[in-house]
Structure formats: C-alpha cells, structure tokens
Amino acid sequence: xxxxxxxxxxxxxxxxxxxxxxxxxxxxxxxxxxxxxxxxxxxxxxxxxxxxxxxxxxxxxxxxxxxxxxxxxxxxxxxxxxxxxxxxxxxxxxxxxxxxxxxxxxxxxxxxxxxxxxxxxxxxxxxxxxxxxxxxxxxxxxxxxxxxxxxxxxxxxxxxxxxxxxxxxxxxxxxxxxxxxxxxxxxxxxxxxxxxxxxxxxxxxxxxxxxxxxxxxxxxxxxxxxxxxxxxxxxxxxxxxxxxxxxxxxxxxxxxxxxxxxxxxxxxxxxxxxxxxxxxxxxxxxxxxxxxxxxxxxxxxxxxxxxxxxxxxxxxxxxxxxxxxxxxxxxxxxxxxxxxxxxxxxxxxxxxxxxxxxxxxxxxxxxxxxxxxxxxx
Amino acid sequence: xxxxxxxxxxxxxxxxxxxxxxxxxxxxxxxxxxxxxxxxxxxxxxxxxxxxxxxxxxxxxxxxxxxxxxxxxxxxxxxxxxxxxxxxxxxxxxxxx
Numbered sequence: 001x002x003x004x005x006x007x008x009x010x011x012x013x014x015x016x017x018x019x020x021x022x023x024x025x026x027x028x029x030x031x032x033x034x035x036x037x038x039x040x041x042x043x044x045x046x047x048x049x050x051x052x053x054x055x056x057x058x059x060x061x062x063x064x065x066x067x068x069x070x071x072x073x074x075x076x077x078x079x080x081x082x083x084x085x086x087x088x089x090x091x092x093x094x095x096x097x098x099x100x101x102x103x104x105x106x107x108x109x110x111x112x113x114x115x116x117x118x119x120x121x122x123x124x125x126x127x128x129x130x131x132x133x134x135x136x137x138x139x140x141x142x143x144x145x146x147x148x149x150x151x152x153x154x155x156x157x158x159x160x161x162x163x164x165x166x167x168x169x170x171x172x173x174x175x176x177x178x179x180x181x182x183x184x185x186x187x188x189x190x191x192x193x194x195x196x197x198x199x200x201x202x203x204x205x206x207x208x209x210x211x212x213x214x215x216x217x218x219x220x221x222x223x224x225x226x227x228x229x230x231x232x233x234x235x236x237x238x239x240x241x242x243x244x245x246x247x248x249x250x251x252x253x254x255x256x257x258x259x260x261x262x263x264x265x266x267x268x269x270x271x272x273x274x275x276x277x278x279x280x281x282x283x284x285x286x287x288x289x290x291x292x293x294x295x296x297x298x299x300x301x302x303x304x305x306x307x308x309x310x311x312x313x314x315x316x317x318x319x320x321x322x323x324x325x326x327x328x329x330x331x332x333x334x335x336x337x338x339x340x341x342x343x344x345x346x347x348x349x350x351x352x353x354x355x356x357x358x359x360x361x362x363x364x365x366x367x368x369x370x371x372x373x374x375x376x377x
Numbered sequence: 378x379x380x381x382x383x384x385x386x387x388x389x390x391x392x393x394x395x396x397x398x399x400x401x402x403x404x405x406x407x408x409x410x411x412x413x414x415x416x417x418x419x420x421x422x423x424x425x426x427x428x429x430x431x432x433x434x435x436x437x438x439x440x441x442x443x444x445x446x447x448x449x450x451x452x453x454x455x456x457x458x459x460x461x462x463x464x465x466x467x468x469x470x471x472x473x474x
Contacts, residue, residue: 012381020380054428056413060421065442074444097424101435110432112439116423131429166416171429172438194442196424220444227426227441234430234440295384302391309398313405330432337409338402 011284015291018271029257030300036253037304037352038311039246044344045312046320052339054231057169058224062196064209065097065222074220076191081216085197088211092200096192098181102146102174107135109330111174113181121177126156130164131171131330149186156180164333171332257356269367276372285368286361293360297353304352305345313338 019026066085068077077096085094098115111132121127128138138144142158162170182189197212199205209221275285311317313336321331419425427439436443 009379009381012384013379016380016384050428050430053413057416057420058426058428060417061426062424065426067442069444072444074442095424101438110438112429112432114423118422129429131432162419165412166419168428169416169420169425170423172432173423175423222426222442230441231428298388299391302388302395306391306394306398309401313402330429332429337413338405340399340402342399 011288011291012295015288015295018288019292019295026296030296030303032253032256033296033300033352033356034304034307036250037301037348038307039249040352041305041308041345041348042311042317042319043246044348045308045340046317046336048341048344049312049336049339051232051234053168053337054234055228058227058231061224061227063199063202063205063224064197064212066195066197066212066216067220067222068194068216068218069220070218074194076187076193077195077219079190079192081195081219084215085195085212088208088215090200090204090208092198094198095196097194097196098178098187099193100181100185102184104136104146107330109135110172112172113174113176113184115178115181116175121159121175121180123177123179124155124157125159125177126180127160127162127173127175128158129162129170129173130167131332132174133158133161134333135330146184148184154180154184167332168334171334172330254355258359272364272367273370273372273374276368282365282368286364289360289364290357293357294353297356301349301352305348309340312336 066077066081068075068081079096082094082096085091095117100113102111102113103109104111109132111129115121119127126144128136132138136142136144138158138161140158140160143155144158145153145155148154156176162173176184181187197208199208205223205225209223212219212221272285272289275288276282280288311319316333316335426441429438431437
C-alpha cells in the first residue's frame with residue numbers, strides 16, 4: 001500500500017514538474033478554464049437560487065387574477081364584473097385591485113404604485129420601497145410631489161419604508177391610499193386595474209377560471225400556477241441572451257481545450273519517447289498525462305466554483321448587474337438565499353472535469369504505442 | 378517540501394472550502410427561512426405577483442401580468458427595445474393571451 005502511495009506521489013511530482021516546465025501555457029489554460037467554470041457556475045447558482053426563491057415567495061400571490069382586455073390591451077375593469085364573478089359557485093372572495101406605474105422625472109425611474117388592502121394608507125401618505133428611498137434619498141417625514149393627470153400637484157408624506165430584506169419583491173413599490181391613486185390618474189370610482197379572486201377549493205381553480213372566461217369573454221385570466229411557471233422559466237439555462245453569448249464562449253473553450261488536450265506538440269511527443277526509452281510502461285505514460293489533465297481541470301473546477309459561490313451569495317452577483325439592470329434606473333439591492341442544487345453542481349463537475357481529462361487519453365495512447373526511437377527523431 | 382505535498386495541501390484546502398460552501402449554504406438557508414416567510418407574507422398581504430428584477434418596462438417589471446404582445450405593441454413593426462426583454466421568456470399561459 002505504502003509503495004503504491006509512494007508511486008502515485010512520485011507520479012504527481014513528475015506531473016507537476018512537467019506542467020511547470022510549460023508554466024505559461026499551463027497557467028493560461030488554468031485561467032481560461034477557471035473563468036469558464038466561474039461564469040457557468042455563477043449563472044447556474046444565480047438562476048437556481050432566484051427560481052427557488054420565486055417559487056417559495058410567489059406561492060402566496062393571488063390565486064386568480066382577472067384583467068379586462070380592450071383591442072388587445074389591458075384595460076380598466078368595471079366594478080360590475082365583481083358581482084358577475086361573485087355569482088360563480090366556488091368563488092370565496094373577489095377584490096378590485098388598484099395598481100399601475102408612475103414615472104418620476106426627478107429620479108428618471110418607474111415606480112409601481114399600489115393601493116394595499118392592508119395596511120390601509122391614509123390619504124396624503126405613502127410607504128415606499130427600498131429602491132425608491134435610495135433613488136430619492138427619502139426618509140420618513142419627507143415630502144414627495146407628483147403631477148396628477150390634470151397637471152395639479154399631489155403631495156405625499158413618506159410614512160415609512162419597506163426594509164431591504166424584502167427588496168426582491170418590494171424595491172420599487174409606492175403604496176398610496178385609494179383616494180390619492182384615483183386622484184393621481186383620474187380613475188373614477190367603480191373602476192379597478194384588475195380583480196383578485198380567491199377560490200374555496202384549490203382543485204377547482206381551473207374550472208372556475210373556465211367559468212369566468214365563459215361569463216366574461218373580454219377578460220384574460222392569470223392563475224397563480226401560471227405566475228409560478230413564468231418564474232420557473234425566467235433565467236432558465238436555455239433561455240436568454242446571456243446564455244446565447246455564453247454558448248459561443250463555451251464552444252470556443254471546447255475547441256481550445258480539445259485542441260490543447262488532443263493535439264500533442266513535438267516537445268510532448270519527444271518527452272513521451274524519452275520516458276518510454278528509459279523504461280516507462282505505456283500505462284504509466286497514459287496515467288501521467290491523465291494526471292496532468294486532472295490536475296488542471298480539477299483545480300479549475302474547484303477555483304471557479306468557489307469564486308462563483310462567493311460572487312453570487314456573498315458579493316451580490318455584481319458582475320451580472322449591468323446585464324440584468326438593462327435600462328432600469330432602479331435595481332434592487334438584494335441578497336439571494338443560498339439555495340444550492342447538489343445535482344447541478346455534480347453535473348457541472350462531470351461536464352467540466354471529465355471531458356478534458358478523457359480528451360487527453362487518445363492522442364497520448366497513440367504517441368505512447370509508437371516506437372520511442374521514431375518519436376524522438 | 379515536495380511539489381506533490383504543496384499541491385495536495387492546496388487541493389485539500391480547496392476541497393475543504395468546497396465542502397464548507399455547502400455548509401455555508403445550509404446555514405444561510407436556515408438563517409433566511411424566517412426572512413423568506415416574511416417576504417411571502419408581504420406578497421400575500423399586498424397581493425404581489427412578480428419579482429422586482431427589471432423595472433424599465435411594464436412587461437419586464439410584471440412579466441406574469443403581461444400578454445404576449447405587450448413587448449411589441451407600441452406601433453406596427455415595433456420591436457422590443459428594452460435590453461432586459463431579451464433576458465426574459467414570455468409568460469407561460471395556458472393558451473389564453
């Protein structure tokens with residue numbers, strides 16, 4: 001056993017000295033390899049964490065939402081639709097919701113205005129999300145004014161701010177009273193943005209949605225299940241420009257590593273020839289070269305993964321910010337809950353470490369079975 | 378110190394950190410569980426439907442509430458001109474849009 005361990009250590013010593021002879025090439029390869037693993041692992045960890053968080057948090061979103069469509073656009077829904085829905089068996093409650101967007105010219109940002117059922121906001125007061133507070137440097141007691149639909153000024157006193165902890169769902173919220181909302185946008189009583197329906201038996205949601213669809217044909221129904229499904233696909237591996245761009249980089253890396261691993265340089269061939277001439281077995285030569293591949297790919301995987309973990313869960317995924325931010329002025333400062341899928345990590349390990357290590361075997365085997373004299377010439 | 382010893386030491390350190398990342402994730406998850414519950418409670422109380430990921434356009438701020446055409450309906454032949462539009466898939470609705 002001890003002699004086996006000693007042999008492996010000698011082999012590793014030889015591998016490391018062989019790699020250090022080509023220091024520039026090895027370090028270059030390690031850097032490219034590590035950065036590819038880093039980007040892949042960052043995307044993987046980020047998208048998994050955000051999908052899981054969305055699934056847990058949005059499971060409490062409204063069960064059924066009913067929107068009115070006019071000429072293909074979302075329109076305000078009249079209060080009489082409430083009665084029509086209340087009449088459907090199995091419907092527990094229906095509430096009219098008021099929400100919309102407000103462009104704030106001073107911050108050049110869009111806020112999501114909402115009238116919450118709870119807590120009830122007093123007219124003239126507002127509760128703001130964390131990104132709004134940051135964009136306007138607003139604190140409780142400060143005044144904020146906006147031009148209403150008719151040009152008059154509507155003033156709000158900041159009553160409180162929603163903590164950064166829930167920024168992922170509340171960063172751009174601007175919670176106002178129903179009176180202020182209607183005054184700001186000129187929406188008369190009896191009209192709502194959409195309706196939120198809750199159903200007595202969750203298994204009947206589909207049936208009730210069909211009944212609402214039949215009773216109110218100019219409406220569009222969004223189920224909670226559909227909201228969750230939309231977020232399941234957000235940041236999916238196969239979707240999005242980021243991954244399309246990344247696919248090009250991965251392909252380039254695959255070609256680079258294949259070329260590097262499978263094509264032997266004259267120097268490497270000569271090295272194999274010398275090793276054979278001094279008495280090394282073909283198996284030993286293959287083991288040595290596989291070990292070289294394993295040292296590079298395993299080091300790159302571990303380094304890349306650890307950097308990605310720190311980047312996503314401890315440094316706020318800062319490198320993704322410019323891509324995710326787009327043209328938005330407000331970007332929530334959130335810390336993702338560290339959901340890690342072990343199977344995904346194992347898949348990443350398999351697809352980054354094994355192909356490179358295995359790709360080294362065939363050309364080395366070919367070189368190792370040739371007569372040493374012929375290789376050294 | 379032999380080169381193999383230095384490498385194995387570095388490898389052991391990296392493997393320990395790798396294992397520690399899973400422990401850190403488990404601890405972080407346990408720590409954040411109550412915060413997640415508070416977030417879910419806020420979602421329920423305010424009736425929220427979407428995450429605040431992209432605030433630039435209404436169909437990127439509330440992708441689950443947007444219909445399939447909202448990104449292109451500003452004028453005939455309008456193309457989605459917000460960068461984040463390319464990062465978001467369209468809403469997954471059951472044949473109703």
